[in-house]
Amino acid sequence: MITIRLNENVCTLEQECSLQEVLLREGYTNPCVAVAVNKQFIPRVQYINIFLKDGDSVEIVSPMQGG
Amino acid sequence: MWQLADQFLSSRLLLGTAQYSSLAVMKEALMTARTEVITVALQRQLPAKNGGELFWDSIKSLDCHLLPNTAGCRNADEAVVTAEMARELFATNWIKLEVIGDDYNLQPDPFELVKAAKVLIQKGFEVFPYCTDDLILCQRLVDCGCRILMPWASPIGSGKGLINPYALAMLRQRFAHITLIIDAGIGKPSHATQAMELGFDGALLNTAVAIAGDAVKMASAFRDAVIAGRTAYEAGLMPERNVAHPSTSLLDTPFWLQDVS
Numbered sequence: 499m500i501t502i503r504l505n506e507n508v509c510t511l512e513q514e515c516s517l518q519e520v521l522l523r524e525g526y527t528n529p530c531v532a533v534a535v536n537k538q539f540i541p542r543v544q545y546i547n548i549f550l551k552d553g554d555s556v557e558i559v560s561p562m563q564g565g
Numbered sequence: 566m567w568q569l570a571d572q573f574l575s576s577r578l579l580l581g582t583a584q585y586s587s588l589a590v591m592k593e594a595l596m597t598a599r600t601e602v603i604t605v606a607l608q609r610q611l612p613a614k615n616g617g618e619l620f621w622d623s624i625k626s627l628d629c630h631l632l633p634n635t636a637g638c639r640n641a642d643e644a645v646v647t648a649e650m651a652r653e654l655f656a657t658n659w660i661k662l663e664v665i666g667d668d669y670n671l672q673p674d675p676f677e678l679v680k681a682a683k684v685l686i687q688k689g690f691e692v693f694p695y696c697t698d699d700l701i702l703c704q705r706l707v708d709c710g711c712r713i714l715m716p717w718a719s720p721i722g723s724g725k726g727l728i729n730p731y732a733l734a735m736l737r738q739r740f741a742h743i744t745l746i747i748d749a750g751i752g753k754p755s756h757a758t759q760a761m762e763l764g765f766d767g768a769l770l771n772t773a774v775a776i777a778g779d780a781v782k783m784a785s786a787f788r789d790a791v792i793a794g795r796t797a798y799e800a801g802l803m804p805e806r807n808v809a810h811p812s813t814s815l816l817d818t819p820f821w822l823q824d825v826s
Contacts, residue, residue, distance in 0.1 A: 530618060558609065563585070
């Protein structure tokens with residue numbers, strides 16, 4: 499079992515999973531998002547190659563109104 | 566037309582998209598302003614909220630250039646990652662670089678700002694740094710490759726207008742070939758006009774329009790104010806004088822010199 503954080507929410511996984519699998523599993527199906535893992539930007543094309551490890555922190559962002 | 570980074574634009578008014586009473590009001594205000602550049606931001610998404618989709622759909626239909634910001638970032642590292650996420654999400658290399666150093670007046674942290682700007686320019690971004698009117702800070706930003714500077718008029722959302730017109734005029738004088746956009750603290754259309762009369766290339770604001778009693782009407786007021794200020798700058802303002810000077814020539818007016826003894 500490993501524990502990661504998704505937008506500061508604790509999430510438990512049975513084993514290391516790809517970022518893509520985790521996003522789908524946790525309901526982040528909106529294509530209009532961008533992701534950083536451990537404060538490093540992850541391009542969309544790499545979601546399938548990045549495997550999350552225990553203690554990883556994932557930030558998932560979407561567009562919002564801003565000034 | 567004028568050039569902003571790699572784009573040629575008609576409007577010199579750039580508007581934010583936050584704080585409007587509804588997305589419908591936001592859209593109408595942006596269209597009324599005839600703005601061609603709008604600022605956007607990033608937020609953490611929750612899966613249940615389908616965050617951002619409604620807003621995204623709204624702004625796509627406006628056909629404006631998007632200027633994502635790094636609001637909320639407090640150091641260069643956070644700003645760089647936020648910019649990279651924004652580049653992918655909004656498909657633009659433009660970034661309004663905000664690195665806040667003080668919670669009370671939201672003043673930019675000049676040291677982290679320069680540090681972030683250097684990295685982002687190396688990564689191929691067109692950096693629009695939100696900065697103070699400090700001449701040396703602006704010089705450092707230009708030295709690291711910024712082609713655009715966005716000094717504040719006064720703190721974000723304060724509506725105080727140009728608190729240091731001297732410093733802003735000095736920036737115009739010293740950075741003749743840099744695009745200058747007044748950003749933050751604009752509360753009234755006359756503030757925007759004042760900045761444009763100083764020779765600023767554009768004005769970026771949000772709150773003054775968004776929280777106006779009638780946001781759409783205020784958008785039109787700012788549209789006209791920016792045009793008026795720019796037109797006046799191009800026309801050439803008269804120099805300020807310390808003594809009165811009659812508008813009407815007194816020579817040969819009735820009673821000319823009669824009372825002189």
